[in-house]
Amino acid sequence: MKHPSTWCLSKDEVMAARNESLNMVDFSEKSEAFLWGLQRLTANKMLEKKAYFKSILKKESEQQNS
Structure with a gap:
């Protein structure tokens, strides 16, 4: 699972979208x-x-059920 810091668009991703549009x-x-x-x-x-978030909720519910 990717860390939350990867949720924001990076400069490279924005530039790639821009270059695609050019x-x-x-x-x-x-x-x-x-x-x-x-x-x-x-x-x-x-x-x-x-x-x-789904994975976190799933882990928490599994811990509570056990």
């Missing part, structure tokens, strides 16, 4: 691709956070 031709497509890339990365971070 391949687009017009400005509106570029900005849309950049925002979409950031949303995708952020959603992945939220899933990691959810899984982390």
